[in-house]
Amino acid sequence: MPRLIAAPFLNDRLVLRPGSSSGLKIPPLKYAELQHLSEHGGNVPEWLSVAVQKQWALALAGPLRDVVLVRDPSPYGYVRASYEINKGCDYDCPHCFLGQKKFEGITAQQKLRLLEIMRDAGVVWLQITGGEPLIDRHFPLVYQSAQDLGMMVAISSNGSQLHKPAILDLLTRHRPYRLTLSVYGATAETYDGFTRNRGAFERFSRGLAAAQNNGLPVRLNVIVGEHNAHELEEMKALAQRHGFPHQVYTNMSPTIDGGAEPLPTQAEDYLRKRSPFAGCNAGHTFFHADPFAKVSICKVGRDPQIDLLTEGVEGLRRLGGIADSLQLRTGGCSGCQLSSTCWTCRPLAKLYQEAKAPRRTYCQHPDGR
Known part of the structure; x- marks a missing residue:
């Protein structure tokens, strides 16, 4: 490194x-x-x-x-990317937007090739996510290789593996830019119930303590649903005790396939009004890669995709056009005269519509005018 x-x-x-x-x-x-x-x-x-x-x-x-x-300058202009190394997870949270979480993906050598393509595209900041990335058998190789290629690596994790010596040693010797951990409860009963995994809170707590003791750059995402909302203040206090910054997330999204399963897990009294959508760089300076190296504009707008292992870095030249087409107001949003105040991007609104969610969950104009 x-x-x-x-x-x-x-x-x-x-x-x-x-x-x-x-x-x-x-x-x-x-x-x-x-x-x-x-x-x-x-x-x-x-x-x-x-x-x-x-x-x-x-x-x-x-x-x-x-x-x-x-680093050599890149003609492609992509400076950030996220890589979903594997959809598999050791938790079974009902709010998860991935839907079916299968352990599958590409070979180690193909993962290294994907990283090289990202490097050639100009990626400087890379987020490794999942599923749960730390349980992927190739994670140590991918993580260190990304750093060796000159990327600033962030990790999104549930923290269940952080207490393990091999993982802890890797992250302390080769420190990440940021380590974002999700919080699902402040007690074992609530946390284990939310994740549907016995002993999960104990493993998470050990990982959190290990991260604090080793000075890892942790940020906590406090996830609030109907089954753990009663511990919101305790979860925030947990973050403060460890000295970690935190954010609170309350609004659940449909699955990436347009499934409505996560929506009933929301705590209605805690939902937040979103700010108007002012555009984003998805598909233009940022992209997302799934476990099979299929690239999309982001984690939400996944179709159409570009197979980077087949097309190589040149395939990314089509991504900007895909991004622009996905953001067009179509379907249930076509003809809307109030789109400038909408707080949902078109790809996300499409998932809500496919999930047959009530209009009020994704549109601030529920009467349809």
Whole structure:
């Protein structure tokens, strides 16, 4: 894993440190200098050494290529991606938007090829998710390989595996950019009941303590449904005791296949009014890859997909057009005169409609006018 990464990010040029949430922005000419020094075996320039010492108290000297991975600019413009390494999970939460959670995917070598394509696409920030990513047998290989390719890696997990020495050692030696953990209860009875997994709260608690003791960059997602809403304040207090920032999520979505199963799990009294949808970069500077390396604009708008292992990085040139077509107001939303105030993107609204959800769950104009 490189000590530092120099990479283009949209119109900026950044110097990043794996495992750190801070970075340096440098002028394009300085970035070009780093490219030249890296290609020709030059030493760390003094200006970079001074800046790195000030930013991270890190001494940097010697051949630049030995301590800084200088990423090549990409013509594709994709700087972020998420990778659903496996849909399999050790929990059976009723609110899960994945629906059927099967343990299946591609080979280790194909996963490494996928990462290389992401690198060629320009991806700097990569989120590894699932299912539960830490139970995938190839997770350690994928995680470390992504860092070796010059990506800042975030992980979304339920935390059930964090207490295991092999996982803990991996994440402390090669620190993630962020580790986002979901919280489903503040007591064993509620947590185990929500996840439908006996002993889950005990494993989660051990993982949370291990993450805190090792200073891992944890952020907690407090998931609120009808079966654990009574422990909302206790879940927030749990986050505060550990010193971890947290967010509260109350609105459940249909499954990625348009199934309505997660919707009845919502706690009606805790649902939040969403802000108007103001557009997003899905499909233009961001994409999502499923366990079979099929790429879509995001986790919600999954159809149509591009097979990256078959088409290679060139296949991504079609993704922007797919994104624009998916955002068109069609079906039950066609002709709406109030779309500028809508708080649901078109792909998500389509899933609600396929789930035959009440209009009020995805549209703030329930009378249909």
